[in-house]
Amino acid sequence: xxxxxxxxxxxxxxxxxxxxxxxxTEPNQPFNPFIGDFENGTISDFHxxxxxxxxxxxxxxxxVRKGKYALKNTLKTEDYVNNGYRTELAIYDCANxxxxxFYGFSFWVxxxxxxxxxxxxxxxxxxxxxxxxxxxxxxxxxHGSPPPISLTYVNNNVxxxxxxxxxxxxxTFNVSTPLKIHKGKWYDMVAHIYWNEDxxxxxxxxxxxxxxxxxxxxxxxxxxxNLFNRAGNYFKFGQYRGKNKSEHTNIIYxxxxxxxxxxxxxxx
Amino acid sequence: xxxxxFLCFLIGNFIHAQEENALKKNTISVDFGSLRNRYIYPKTxxxxxxxxxxxxxxxxxxxLRSYGTLYFFSKTAYDITPLLEYYSSKTEKPLYFSAxxxxxxxxxxxxxxxxxxxxxAEPLVNIAIHGNYxxxxxxxxxxxxxxxxxxxxxxxxxxxxxxxxxxxVFVRYEMNYLRISKNxxxxxxxxxxxxxTLNF
Numbered sequence: 001x002x003x004x005x006x007x008x009x010x011x012x013x014x015x016x017x018x019x020x021x022x023x024x025t026e027p028n029q030p031f032n033p034f035i036g037d038f039e040n041g042t043i044s045d046f047h048x049x050x051x052x053x054x055x056x057x058x059x060x061x062x063x064v065r066k067g068k069y070a071l072k073n074t075l076k077t078e079d080y081v082n083n084g085y086r087t088e089l090a091i092y093d094c095a096n097x098x099x100x101x102f103y104g105f106s107f108w109v110x111x112x113x114x115x116x117x118x119x120x121x122x123x124x125x126x127x128x129x130x131x132x133x134x135x136x137x138x139x140x141x142x143h144g145s146p147p148p149i150s151l152t153y154v155n156n157n158v159x160x161x162x163x164x165x166x167x168x169x170x171x172t173f174n175v176s177t178p179l180k181i182h183k184g185k186w187y188d189m190v191a192h193i194y195w196n197e198d199x200x201x202x203x204x205x206x207x208x209x210x211x212x213x214x215x216x217x218x219x220x221x222x223x224x225x226n227l228f229n230r231a232g233n234y235f236k237f238g239q240y241r242g243k244n245k246s247e248h249t250n251i252i253y254x255x256x257x258x259x260x261x262x263x264x265x266x267x268x
Numbered sequence: 269x270x271x272x273x274f275l276c277f278l279i280g281n282f283i284h285a286q287e288e289n290a291l292k293k294n295t296i297s298v299d300f301g302s303l304r305n306r307y308i309y310p311k312t313x314x315x316x317x318x319x320x321x322x323x324x325x326x327x328x329x330x331x332l333r334s335y336g337t338l339y340f341f342s343k344t345a346y347d348i349t350p351l352l353e354y355y356s357s358k359t360e361k362p363l364y365f366s367a368x369x370x371x372x373x374x375x376x377x378x379x380x381x382x383x384x385x386x387x388x389a390e391p392l393v394n395i396a397i398h399g400n401y402x403x404x405x406x407x408x409x410x411x412x413x414x415x416x417x418x419x420x421x422x423x424x425x426x427x428x429x430x431x432x433x434x435x436x437v438f439v440r441y442e443m444n445y446l447r448i449s450k451n452x453x454x455x456x457x458x459x460x461x462x463x464x465t466l467n468f
Binding site: 022023024131136137166228 | 306307308310335336337339343374376385386416417418419420448453457
């Protein structure tokens with residue numbers, strides 16, 4: 001066999017060995033609709049970022065937004081999990097590239113809640129771009145930042161915050177005007193989000209049926225990119241204080257955690 | 269790490285080079301990259317290229333890319349890319365070409381239920397322009413890769429500055445264009461690498 005035939009044979013063989021998919025994300029992949037109303041008496045439907053599930057995440061019968069049960073979320077001063085002070089429950093595969101999703105839950109800030117510094121009660125955190133070789137723990141750690149979107153409880157208000165710079169830790173900005181939260185009362189949050197890595201992405205948030213995102217002249221969609229890459233985000237709720245250690249144990253109750261395709265599907 | 273790099277440097281300086289033509293020498297290069305799209309993510313490469321094989325115009329090369337590290341060892345992701353190339357010239361000239369075939373092998377070891385990454389190997393065709401003038405040399409490879417659901421192109425221009433007969437430093441820019449055929453999804457990505465080469 002001469003050289004030409006050998007090369008031709010090799011090329012032909014190579015073309016038949018293509019066995020993988022293009023390492024990029026297909027848009028608008030279906031997400032998993034989700035109902036987490038705690039009516040089964042457990043938190044088994046969620047992924048945990050919790051120091052002690054028997055203490056930090058208890059199912060209670062009071063206060064309850066609907067049904068018989070709700071979640072009592074407790075964050076103690078020493079609850080340090082995965083590089084931050086947190087008690088969070090997570091839901092994956094619900095914020096995919098170029099998908100439109102509604103999220104809803106109810107929260108009740110305990111009357112004994114004492115801190116005024118920031119506490120993320122829900123966030124949509126970015127993911128490593130696994131398809132392109134990334135993972136959570138590069139060495140050295142060069143990629144660490146606040147999540148692209150979070151609902152933050154700070155100084156007795158809730159604020160919708162966004163972060164535009166995946167390589168900076170201090171460039172978050174407020175999207176909403178602060179909304180005063182009264183302790184010992186249920187609040188219903190609904191978010192309508194279109195996920196994209198450019199500014200066709202939008203977020204539209206209601207608290208107790210009233211929009212907290214600014215009016216843009218047509219509706220209350222705030223257009224701003226909300227993905228750092230096409231791996232999408234994932235949803236977490238609970239309490240997250242980053243490296244900011246609290247001097248107090250704080251409690252927030254949650255109920256009616258839902259993910260769906262319409263407002264009515266997720267509104268409590 | 270410093271010791272390893274220094275050792276490579278010493279070996280390169282002590283091994284006797286038979287000819288000044290770099291195409292007739294083996295080459296090892298290492299590089300470091302971290303500027304990725306809109307954020308920083310570390311990667312490293314080790315690339316070995318043989319001298320022209322016997323009296324032919326073929327060279328064989330293999331590149332090991334490690335993700336998520338600046339220290340070459342990754343727990344989660346590697347690419348291994350062997351490549352056989354035919355050169356239009358057996359000596360370095362201001363302008364010459366190469367063309368070759370190879371495999372782009374992705375090894376993904378990440379253990380995370382959120383990950384959809386899988387290991388695989390795809391055929392790769394490379395066409396490259398090369399040039400050499402005094403202390404500067406360059407190459408501009410264009411890679412084409414085929415997948416079961418699409419294809420990708422990558423252009424990897426590299427500019428070398430020769431420190432001496434055996435050593436050079438370089439900067440390389442990589443731009444990838446990924447295309448899924450079915451729903452016409454496209455993505456551009458880019459990286460920048462700094463490194464050095466050793467001819468022996």
